Amino acid sequence: MKKNFLKILSPLLFFSYFSCVNSPTNPPSYSDIAIPKATPSALPYSSILDNLKPGTLPGSVTSPEEQQLIDLMNRKVNLTFPLKLGVLLLQENIDSIDNLKRKELLSKYIEHLKSNNNISDVIEIPSSLISRTSTIEDIRKLAARFQVNLLIIINDTYESPYNDKEKDLTPLEIISNINYFKTKSNMEVFVIDIVSGVFVLSQNISNSLEEKISLVEDYKIKNLLNKSIDKLWNDLKDFSSNKINELANKR
Amino acid sequence: MKKYIFKIFVISYLLVSCSINPASGQWENINIDKENNRVTTIINIVQTDNSFTGKVTTKKEKDNKIIEESQIDISGYVSGNILVIENVSQINSSKLKKSTLTLSSDKKSLTLSPGSIVFNKK
Numbered sequence: 568m569k570k571n572f573l574k575i576l577s578p579l580l581f582f583s584y585f586s587c588v589n590s591p592t593n594p595p596s597y598s599d600i601a602i603p604k605a606t607p608s609a610l611p612y613s614s615i616l617d618n619l620k621p622g623t624l625p626g627s628v629t630s631p632e633e634q635q636l637i638d639l640m641n642r643k644v645n646l647t648f649p650l651k652l653g654v655l656l657l658q659e660n661i662d663s664i665d666n667l668k669r670k671e672l673l674s675k676y677i678e679h680l681k682s683n684n685n686i687s688d689v690i691e692i693p694s695s696l697i698s699r700t701s702t703i704e705d706i707r708k709l710a711a712r713f714q715v716n717l718l719i720i721i722n723d724t725y726e727s728p729y730n731d732k733e734k735d736l737t738p739l740e741i742i743s744n745i746n747y748f749k750t751k752s753n754m755e756v757f758v759i760d761i762v763s764g765v766f767v768l769s770q771n772i773s774n775s776l777e778e779k780i781s782l783v784e785d786y787k788i789k790n791l792l793n794k795s796i797d798k799l800w801n802d803l804k805d806f807s808s809n810k811i812n813e814l815a816n817k818r
Numbered sequence: 819m820k821k822y823i824f825k826i827f828v829i830s831y832l833l834v835s836c837s838i839n840p841a842s843g844q845w846e847n848i849n850i851d852k853e854n855n856r857v858t859t860i861i862n863i864v865q866t867d868n869s870f871t872g873k874v875t876t877k878k879e880k881d882n883k884i885i886e887e888s889q890i891d892i893s894g895y896v897s898g899n900i901l902v903i904e905n906v907s908q909i910n911s912s913k914l915k916k917s918t919l920t921l922s923s924d925k926k927s928l929t930l931s932p933g934s935i936v937f938n939k940k
Contacts, residue, residue: 735915737932738906739859742876742890746912783886 642763646716648815649687652680653715653761655706657722658694664725664796672800679804685815690715703759710761717767718759719807725796726751728788731777744782750792751775752799756806768810772802839865840925841901845937855880861892861919861928861937869895899923 629637656673673691680689690713697706710718727750734747751773758768776795780787842865848858856879863872871893878886894904901919919937920929928937 732911733913735913736909737915737917737930738874738890738892738903739876739930739933739935741906741909741912741914742859742874742888744888 639764642765644760644763644765644767646760646767646814646818648685648818650685650716650811651687651714652689653692653710653713653718654680654689655692655697655710655718655720656694657720659722659724662727664792668796669723672796676800676804676807680807680811683808683811685811692718704764707759707761707764710759715761718761720757720759721803722755722757723799724753725792728791740779745779746782747777748780748788748791749775749777750795752795754799754803756803758810767814770806770810772799772806774798774802839867840899841865841870841896841919841921841928844940845928846940847935847937851878853880855885859935859937860940861930863901863919863928865896865901867896869893870901901928 654673654677656669677689677691680686692710692713692715696709706718706720728748729750731747731749736745736747740746753771753773756768756770756772757766759765760767774795776791776798778787778791780791841863843863845861845863846858847860848856851857858877858879860875860877861872862875863870871891873889873891875889876887877884891907892903892905894902896902899921901921903914903917903919906914915932918931920931921927922929926939928939929935930937
């Protein structure tokens with residue numbers, strides 16, 4: 568009877584031993600187990616599906632802003648000649664030059680552009696239609712309403728002549744009340760293609776003039792500033808003509 | 819007799835001082851500027867052995883009428899036949915450019931540098 572009992576019990580003990588070895592109460596060491604890392608695949612399936620967009624591979628997702636930049640980078644500028652140009656002179660707080668003089672210089676510049684065979688028409692875009700907070704896209708939209716191909720944006724600044732006290736004077740200069748006066752004019756020029764929104768040109772034009780002026784002849788101080796301003800606008804004329812002709816020759 | 823001795827003394831002093839300090843005296847330059855004005859500049863120099871003082875006067879005339887006149891004082895040291903101008907009055911906040919007056923070998927002209935403006939003995 569005892570023998571029979573053992574015969575029945577031994578297979579039961581054998582199985583119960585193995586079941587105890589693999590049971591959770593006796594866990595294996597963690598070094599032996601490969602722990603899965605947190606990968607996108609570890610995310611819930613619903614969130615992975617949400618991030619997927621038609622035509623894009625997982626991991627190559629671009630934001631709408633980035634996509635806009637890529638679009639801009641790849642845009643081609645197709646200019647049709649003769650060009651219809653817009654000119655926008657930005658309104659700045661300029662104390663050293665009166666507004667009438669600026670308007671006169673702008674009119675002469677527009678007339679100069681009109682004489683170019685590669686330009687069919689030039690329209691002045693009034694700066695009163697833009698505000699200080701206007702973005703380049705606002706300006707582009709405005710130029711589109713004037714139906715121009717290219718827009719020239721001009722930002723000009725002028726420095727009133729000042730007495731350069733660092734300059735050494737000779738005795739005769741001292742007796743004649745002569746001083747060295749300096750002035751500086753600067754202009755940032757941007758040319759934007761309205762259709763593509765791409766900047767075709769960007770240039771900084773500037774000059775710095777110095778002159779010996781007797782303090783009793785103060786009208787010469789104003790003349791010095793006028794010389795600098797005239798030189799700046801003449802340089803702008805030369806720059807614009809050369810660049811437009813270059814663009815026309817590239818066709 | 820005393821009067822004679824005094825006169826001889828004064829004349830000989832002037833002769834000797836002029837030969838020892840040849841830059842002393844009045845020097846003049848006349849030119850016409852860009853606006854067609856006649857500009858006369860006179861330098862009056864009193865030279866001692868190693869130093870000098872002087873007055874520079876300019877007069878600008880148009881159609882024989884003085885339109886501008888001004889004067890400054892100068893001083894400095896003497897090195898051979900060169901007078902180095904160290905100080906100028908009315909300089910205000912400006913700085914003086916290194917300037918010299920060079921006496922010619924015949925002692926008949928004085929050249930102001932920079933500018934090489936020639937002044938003739940008056």
